Amino acid sequence: MNPTTNALRAGVRRGLIELRATFTNGQDLWNYFFPTVVLLVAVFWMRGSTVPGTDFSLGARTLPSALGMGLLFGGLLGLAQQLIVDREDGTLLRAKAIPDGMLGYLVGKLVLVSAISLIGVTIQLTPGLFFLDGLRLGDPGAWLTLAWVVPLGLVATLPLGAVIGSVIENPRNMGLVVLPIFGLIALSGIFYPINGLPGWVQGVAQVFPLYWLGLGMRSALLPADLAAVELGGSWRHLETLGVLGAWAVLGLVLAPVVLRRMARRESGSRVAARRERAMQRVG
Amino acid sequence: MTATDSLDAVAPTGPPDEGLVLDVRDLRMRYGSTDVLHGVDLTARRGEVVALLGPNGAGKTTTIEILEGFRLPSAGTVRVLGVDPARGDERWRARLGVVLQSWRDHGKWRVGELLAHLGDFYAPYATDRVRRPWPVDDLLATVGLTAHAGTRVARLSGGQRRRLDVAVGIVGRPELLFLDEPTVGFDPAARREFHELVHRLTDTDATTIVLTTHDLAEAEKLADRILILAGGRIVAEGSPDQLARRVASDAEVRWTRDGERYVHATADATGFLRDLLREHGDRVRELEVRRASLEDAYLALVHEEETGIRTGRAERVWQQQEEATR
Numbered sequence: 001m002n003p004t005t006n007a008l009r010a011g012v013r014r015g016l017i018e019l020r021a022t023f024t025n026g027q028d029l030w031n032y033f034f035p036t037v038v039l040l041v042a043v044f045w046m047r048g049s050t051v052p053g054t055d056f057s058l059g060a061r062t063l064p065s066a067l068g069m070g071l072l073f074g075g076l077l078g079l080a081q082q083l084i085v086d087r088e089d090g091t092l093l094r095a096k097a098i099p100d101g102m103l104g105y106l107v108g109k110l111v112l113v114s115a116i117s118l119i120g121v122t123i124q125l126t127p128g129l130f131f132l133d134g135l136r137l138g139d140p141g142a143w144l145t146l147a148w149v150v151p152l153g154l155v156a157t158l159p160l161g162a163v164i165g166s167v168i169e170n171p172r173n174m175g176l177v178v179l180p181i182f183g184l185i186a187l188s189g190i191f192y193p194i195n196g197l198p199g200w201v202q203g204v205a206q207v208f209p210l211y212w213l214g215l216g217m218r219s220a221l222l223p224a225d226l227a228a229v230e231l232g233g234s235w236r237h238l239e240t241l242g243v244l245g246a247w248a249v250l251g252l253v254l255a256p257v258v259l260r261r262m263a264r265r266e267s268g269s270r271v272a273a274r275r276e277r278a279m280q281r282v283g
Numbered sequence: 284m285t286a287t288d289s290l291d292a293v294a295p296t297g298p299p300d301e302g303l304v305l306d307v308r309d310l311r312m313r314y315g316s317t318d319v320l321h322g323v324d325l326t327a328r329r330g331e332v333v334a335l336l337g338p339n340g341a342g343k344t345t346t347i348e349i350l351e352g353f354r355l356p357s358a359g360t361v362r363v364l365g366v367d368p369a370r371g372d373e374r375w376r377a378r379l380g381v382v383l384q385s386w387r388d389h390g391k392w393r394v395g396e397l398l399a400h401l402g403d404f405y406a407p408y409a410t411d412r413v414r415r416p417w418p419v420d421d422l423l424a425t426v427g428l429t430a431h432a433g434t435r436v437a438r439l440s441g442g443q444r445r446r447l448d449v450a451v452g453i454v455g456r457p458e459l460l461f462l463d464e465p466t467v468g469f470d471p472a473a474r475r476e477f478h479e480l481v482h483r484l485t486d487t488d489a490t491t492i493v494l495t496t497h498d499l500a501e502a503e504k505l506a507d508r509i510l511i512l513a514g515g516r517i518v519a520e521g522s523p524d525q526l527a528r529r530v531a532s533d534a535e536v537r538w539t540r541d542g543e544r545y546v547h548a549t550a551d552a553t554g555f556l557r558d559l560l561r562e563h564g565d566r567v568r569e570l571e572v573r574r575a576s577l578e579d580a581y582l583a584l585v586h587e588e589e590t591g592i593r594t595g596r597a598e599r600v601w602q603q604q605e606e607a608t609r
Contacts, residue, residue: 001406001407002407003373003407003408006403006404006406006407007404009403010400010403010404013400013403014400017392017396017400018391021391021392022391025391086388089386089387089388089390090383090385090386090387090388091388091389093353093383093386093388094386094388094389094401094451096353097351097376097379097381097383098376098377098401098404098405098455099373099374099376099377099404099405099407099408099455100373100404101401101404104404266353267348267353267354268344268348268353268383268384268385268463269344269345269348271383271385271386272384272385275385275387
C-alpha cells in the first residue's frame with residue numbers, strides 16, 4: 001500500500017468523521033444555524049424592496065450575494081479558525097507525531113471545511129426558495145454556473161484561510177482578520193448594489209475575492225436581465241474567473257510554505273505554553 | 284564522562300554505534316543567550332527503559348523534543364534509530380511512539396474511532412517482523428479502556444485520557460517510545476496500572492522506552508537506567524541500584540555541642556564520628572547519624588546544580604562515577 005494514497009484516504013475519512021461529530025454537537029449546530037436564521041429573517045424583510053432601477057426583489061438579490069459571502073466565511077475564516085484551535089489543543093502536533101499525519105490532517109480539514117461550506121449554502125438557499133421570487137434554480141444554466149463558482153470560490157479562499165490560520169497563533173487576534181472582512185462586506189455589494197459608490201471604492205472592492213464571489217453567485221441564481229444593473233452591465237464571468245483564479249494561485253503558492261513553516265515549529269512545549277495562556281484568558 | 288565531556292567536543296568520538304536505538308553525543312541547546320542543554324550524552328539499547336529524571340526546567344522536555352524531531356538542537360550529534368531526527372522521514376516516524384505532556388485534542392471523537400483512525404496511518408509501514416497497526420480491540424484491552432471504546436474523548440477522566448494518550452503512542456507498535464511525564468495527575472491505582480503496562484511493553488515487544496519524570500519512585504520502579512538531568516546537564520547516571528549504592532555511603536551526622544546544633548554530611552561517617560568524639564568528647568550530645576536515601580541524593584544534586592552552591596555531595600557522586608568508568 002502506498003503511504004500517500006493511504007494517508008489521502010485516511011484524510012477523507014477523517015473529514016467525514018469530524019463532519020459527523022460537528023453536526024451532532026449542539027454548540028456547533030447553533031453556530032451554523034443562528035447566522036442562517038439571521039440572514040433569512042433579514043432577506044425576508046427585504047423581499048418587498050426592489051433593486052434600484054428594476055422591479056426585482058432586493059431580498060432575492062441579497063440571498064445569492066450572501067451565499068458568496070458564506071463561501072468566504074467558510075473557506076477563509078472557517079479553515080483559519082480550525083487551524084488555530086487545532087494548534088492550541090494539540091491536534092496538529094498529534095498529526096505531526098504520526099507518519100504522513102500532516103497530509104491526512106490537511107486533507108481531512110479541507111474535506112470538513114468544504115462540506116460545512118456546501119451544507120451552509122444549502123441550508124441558506126433552500127428556505128429562501130419558499131418565500132423569494134425570481135431565483136432560477138429550475139434552470140440547468142444555474143447549476144452549471146454554481147458548479148464552477150462554488151469550487152473556485154473554495155479554492156480561492158481555503159489556501160488564504162490556511163495562511164491566516166498559520167500566521168495567527170492567538171485566537172484573540174482573529175479580530176485582525178474579521179474586522180477588515182466586515183469592512184469589505186460593506187464595499188462588496190453583498191447587501192446593496194455598489195453602483196452608487198465612488199469609482200475608487202468600487203476599484204478597491206474588485207481587488208478582493210468577496211465582490212466576485214457575490215457576483216458569481218448572483219450570476220448563477222438571478223435572471224439574466226439582472227446583469228444590466230451590475231458594474232459593467234454584465235455578469236463578467238471571465239473577470240470572475242480571473243480574479244478568483246489569481247487569489248487561488250497566490251494562496252496555493254503561499255499556503256504550503258507557510259503551513260510547513262508553522263508545522264515545523266510546532267512542539268509539545270509550544271502547545272503547553274499556549275495552553276497556559278488560554279487558561280489565563282479563562283481565569 | 285571521559286573524552287566526550289570536554290567542552291569544545293563537537294565531532295562524535297567515534298562512529299555511531301549501530302546497535303544503539305538512541306545515541307546522543309554532546310547535545311547542546313541554546314535559546315538566545317541562554318543555554319538550556321550543555322552537552323548531554325545519552326544512549327539506549329533495544330528493550331531498555333531509560334528515565335530522564337530532573338526538576339522542572341532541567342531540560343528534560345527539550346531533550347525529548349529534540350529526540351522526537353520536533354525541535355532542532357543548537358549542536359551535537361543525535362541518532363534515533365540510526366537517523367538524525369532533523370532528517371527523519373515518515374518511515375522513521377512510523378517506528379516512533381510519542382506521548383507528550385498535555386494533550387486535549389480530538390475531544391469530539393470516540394475513543395475507538397480515534398485509535399482506529401490514527402492506526403490507519405501505520406498500515407503501510409507494517410513489516411514481516413512488526414505488524415502495524417495494533418488492532419484496536421487488543422489495544423483498548425491493553426490500556427484498560429475497553430469499556431470506553433464508544434466514549435467521547437472529552438468525557439474521559441484525567442487518568443483515562445492519559446491512558447488513551449499512551450494507546451495512541453503505541454498504536455503503531457513503535458520500536459522506540461517517548462513518554463513525557465506519563466503519570467502526572469494519576470491516582471496511585473492508575474499509576475500502578477500504568478507501570479504494569481510499561482513492563483508489558485518492554486517484555487513482550489522489546490520496545491525501547493525513554494521517559495521523563497520528576498517522580499523518583501517512578502523512575503526507580505520503571506527504569507533500567509536513570510539519568511539525572513539538572514541545569515541542562517546530566518549530573519548522575521546509572522541503574523537505580525548503582526545510584527542508590529553510590530549515595531548510600533553519604534551520611535548526615537547531626538549533634539549539639541554547648542547548646543548549638545551542627546549538621547555535617549560525610550562519606551565516612553565512622554571516621555568522622557571517631558574524630559568528633561575524640562576532639563569534643565562529652566560535650567557532643569543528641570548525636571544522630573542518618574544514611575542518605577536516593578531521594579536525598581537526588582535533591583542534593585539538583586539543589587547544587589541549580590544554585591551553584593557546592594556542598595560536596597554531588598562532587599563525590601561524580602568522583603565515584605569516574606572511578607567506576609575508569
